[in-house]
Amino acid sequence: MNASSGEPPSLVTAASPVESLYAHVPFCAKKCSYCAFYSEADGGGLVDRYVDALIREFEIVAEGMRPRTLFFGGGTPSLLSMRQWETILNAMRRLNLTGAAEWTVESNPATVSFDKARLLRDAGVNxxxxxxxxFHPGLLARLGRVHSRDMIFKSYDILRAAGIENVSIDLMFAIPGQTMEMWRQTLAEAIALGCEHLSCYELIYEEDTPFFERLQVGRSLINEDLACAMYEELLASATAAGFAQYEVANFARIRSGETGEIPQLACSHNVNYWRGGWYHGLGPSAAAYVHGARSKNQSNTVAYCESLERGERAFEYIEELPPLRRAGELAAFGLRMAAGWPLELFKRRTGFDLTQEWSAEIERLSALGYASLEPDRFRLTQKGLRFADWAAELFLR
Ligand code: SF4
Known part of the structure; x- marks a missing residue:
C-alpha cells in the first residue's frame, strides 16, 4: 500500500515503543487571570486522592515502558507536598519508570523549596x-500570578543549589499594559539569570478567563503591531545572547561547538510531540498519542479519580484518525519547528509525500516568503514562523 495509490498507508512506526510520558498535575495555588489550562485552585483533600489515581494510571501503562522523556506539567506540579512527591516517586521506582534521559517538572516560583527540588533531583529530575x-511587579499582579519578582530570583537560586543543571524560564509578551521597555527588561533579566532555555508566549485571550471578559467589555485592547515588535525583540535578544530558536516559542542556549538541526538543550519531550512520536498522557485532561490512537482524559479530577478507582482509564475520548488527516496534523505540528520537516522522516512517520500531497500549500507559502523547500526538507522561514498557526492550518485535511 502507498499514499500515492490512494490506499491508506500504514504507519511504519506503529510498533515502536512509547518512550515519552506526560503527567498532568491539575492543581494551582490560585488561578491566573489568563489561564485556560485545566487546573483547580485549592485542591484540598482531593490532592491525595489524585495522587493515588495517578499511580494507578502509571501501573496501567508501565508494562514494558522505559521512558526516554518524562514531563510533569500542569497546573503546578511543584505545589505537591514532599510526602505526595515521595509517594509518586516511590511508585515510579517500583514500576521502573525513572531513569529518563530528560525528566522535566514545571514549577511556580512561589512553591519551590530546596528540599523538594533536591528530592526531585535525587529521583532523576534533571x-x-x-x-x-x-519580572515586572505590576504585570505579575495584573496576570494574577501568586509569586513576586523576588521569588523568581530566589527560586532560581534554589533550583541551582539543589543541582538542577537545566532550567527553562517561561515568559509572556503582549500583556495588557506591557510596554516595549518592560518586555526588554524582562528578557534581559531572564537571560542574565543564565538559564538554558526560554519559552516565550504571546498572551492569548482564551474564552472563560477574566482576561477574555475584559476584552469583551472593551477594558483591554489588542495592539497587533506592538505584539509583532515584541516578537522581533525576542528573536534579536535571544539570538544575541546565544540562544537558538528551534520552535515558534522555544529557544535553547547553544553549547560551544554544537552543530545539528535541533539544539542539544531543546526540550526533547516537546520535540517528540512536534515530530509525531508516541506519548502517554496521564492525569486529568492529559492528551496521548499511542500506536496511532489519540486520546484525552476527562477534564474533571473527581471523575478521573472515580474511573481509576474502578480500575479503568479515564478517557474522555479515544480515536484513530484517517491516515491523511493524521498526516496533515503532523505536517502542521512539525512546521512549528525551525528545522521544519525532513522530507524522508515525514514519509517514514506518515506514509505520505509532503511535497506531492501539499504541493499547492508549499508553493503558496514559498511565494509569500513564509517557507522554503530545500532538497531534504520543508520549513517555515523566520518570517513564516511568526504566522505558524495560520500556515499550519493550511495543511489540515
Ligand atoms: S500557575 Fe500556570 S496552570 Fe496554574 S493558573 Fe497560572 S498559568 Fe494556569
Whole structure:
C-alpha cells in the first residue's frame, strides 16, 4: 500500500515503543487571570486522592515502558507536598519508570523549596521549567500570578543549589499594559539569570478567563503591531545572547561547538510531540498519542479519580484518525519547528509525500516568503514562523 495509490498507508512506526510520558498535575495555588489550562485552585483533600489515581494510571501503562522523556506539567506540579512527591516517586521506582534521559517538572516560583527540588533531583529530575511570565511587579499582579519578582530570583537560586543543571524560564509578551521597555527588561533579566532555555508566549485571550471578559467589555485592547515588535525583540535578544530558536516559542542556549538541526538543550519531550512520536498522557485532561490512537482524559479530577478507582482509564475520548488527516496534523505540528520537516522522516512517520500531497500549500507559502523547500526538507522561514498557526492550518485535511 502507498499514499500515492490512494490506499491508506500504514504507519511504519506503529510498533515502536512509547518512550515519552506526560503527567498532568491539575492543581494551582490560585488561578491566573489568563489561564485556560485545566487546573483547580485549592485542591484540598482531593490532592491525595489524585495522587493515588495517578499511580494507578502509571501501573496501567508501565508494562514494558522505559521512558526516554518524562514531563510533569500542569497546573503546578511543584505545589505537591514532599510526602505526595515521595509517594509518586516511590511508585515510579517500583514500576521502573525513572531513569529518563530528560525528566522535566514545571514549577511556580512561589512553591519551590530546596528540599523538594533536591528530592526531585535525587529521583532523576534533571530539568525544571519555571513559570516566571514577567519580572515586572505590576504585570505579575495584573496576570494574577501568586509569586513576586523576588521569588523568581530566589527560586532560581534554589533550583541551582539543589543541582538542577537545566532550567527553562517561561515568559509572556503582549500583556495588557506591557510596554516595549518592560518586555526588554524582562528578557534581559531572564537571560542574565543564565538559564538554558526560554519559552516565550504571546498572551492569548482564551474564552472563560477574566482576561477574555475584559476584552469583551472593551477594558483591554489588542495592539497587533506592538505584539509583532515584541516578537522581533525576542528573536534579536535571544539570538544575541546565544540562544537558538528551534520552535515558534522555544529557544535553547547553544553549547560551544554544537552543530545539528535541533539544539542539544531543546526540550526533547516537546520535540517528540512536534515530530509525531508516541506519548502517554496521564492525569486529568492529559492528551496521548499511542500506536496511532489519540486520546484525552476527562477534564474533571473527581471523575478521573472515580474511573481509576474502578480500575479503568479515564478517557474522555479515544480515536484513530484517517491516515491523511493524521498526516496533515503532523505536517502542521512539525512546521512549528525551525528545522521544519525532513522530507524522508515525514514519509517514514506518515506514509505520505509532503511535497506531492501539499504541493499547492508549499508553493503558496514559498511565494509569500513564509517557507522554503530545500532538497531534504520543508520549513517555515523566520518570517513564516511568526504566522505558524495560520500556515499550519493550511495543511489540515
Ligand atoms: S500557575 Fe500556570 S496552570 Fe496554574 S493558573 Fe497560572 S498559568 Fe494556569
Amino acid at each position: 530539568r525544571m521549567s519555571m513559570g516566571a511570565q514577567s
